[in-house]
Amino acid sequence: RCMAVHSPFLAKRFCTAQHARFSVYVLVFLAFVLFSATSPILYTVDLNQQKCVIRGHLKKLIRYIKPAIFYFVPDILLLANLFVIYELWLATRLRKKTLTNPNNSISLNAANFNRKQRQLTIMLVTVSVSFYIFTTPAIIDYIAQVNPPQHHDVKKLKWRFLRINVTVLILQMNSVTNFIFYCLAGSKFRSACLDTLKEGYDQLLYLWYRHIMNKKNYEKPSRYNARLSGCRQLDTVDENRKRIFGDRQRRSTSIIANNNNSSKRPSRETILN
Known part of the structure; x- marks a missing residue:
């Protein structure tokens, strides 16, 4: 951002996703090397407790x-944001002195760019200042604990315990208030946050409806199988009825046919006569 405000032409060359990715890789590598190089110097192995502890002469x-x-990192961010504020102030003064027509498109584009940068800078400065406000009590108390208490006064020990917990609570409030400051100072962050919440709500609705439809599709085959088995039973009953009815009909037709044949056959007396 400092480069984008101070020299926009260099920003198009260096402020890219590839350079940002490379910078992150370099920072991670340097942090890993620094931690690996200083760990054997700062820590030693305690055989009694079976863990790594800080060397005695380095605790203070x-x-x-x-x-x-x-x-260290918040100081760099705060200085960078203050530098951005200073560059925006110089750009505003220079634009007011050089531009004769303040209503032209160049002036409007520059004003919009400066306004967006100013909003973003105010948001970041607010976050940095809140970081110092919420973390300073915990850091002061951390430094004050260099010498552990030698007394056994219960009230003083309770007060010390309460002070430690209060400073830790204030320290944790820094992370809570960051979201509030982002929402108050950044319009883009508010719109992006609302879009994210809306997308999450739509995704939850989609998953809920999908769960309901899967449940219905799971119940439908079971009901269909039950109905199908019932229909098969009815079909078997109908087939048995048809078979019985067909046997009876065949028997009745055979009996009628036999009776007709016997009635048509001539008797012995008529033949003799």
Whole structure:
């Protein structure tokens, strides 16, 4: 963003997805190398507890190194955002001095660009300042715990325990308030958040309707099989009835045919006469 504000032509060359991906890989590699190189120096193996612990002569030093590392990246971000604010202020002054017609398209495009950059910068500065506000009490208390208490006063120990938990709670509020600051200071973030919630709601509805349809499709074959088995039973009953009725009809026709044949046959007396 600093490069995009200070030199837009260089931003088109360097501010690309490929360069960003390469920068992330370099940072991860450097962090891995730094951690691997410093771990044997800072830590040692405790055979009694069977775990790695910080070396005794480095415990106090670590109390000061960790906060410095903890604030290193936010300091860079805050300085970069302040630099962006300064560059936008210079660009606004320069545009007011050089442009004679403030209603032309170049002025409008520059104003829109500066307005968007200003909104984004305000949002990031707010997040950085809130980070310092919410994390400073925990860091101060962390440094103050260099020397453990030597007394056994219950009230002081309870107060110390309460102070530690309150500072940790304030530290965790930093992550909670980031979302609120993003929503308040960034219109694009609000629209993107609403679109994400809408897409998630539509996806849940789709999964729910799909579950209902799968359930119905699962119940339909069972009902169909039950009905089919019932129809098959009815068909077998009808076939048995038809078979019985056909046997009776054949018997009745055979009896009628025999009677007719016997009635047509001439008797012995008529032949003799």
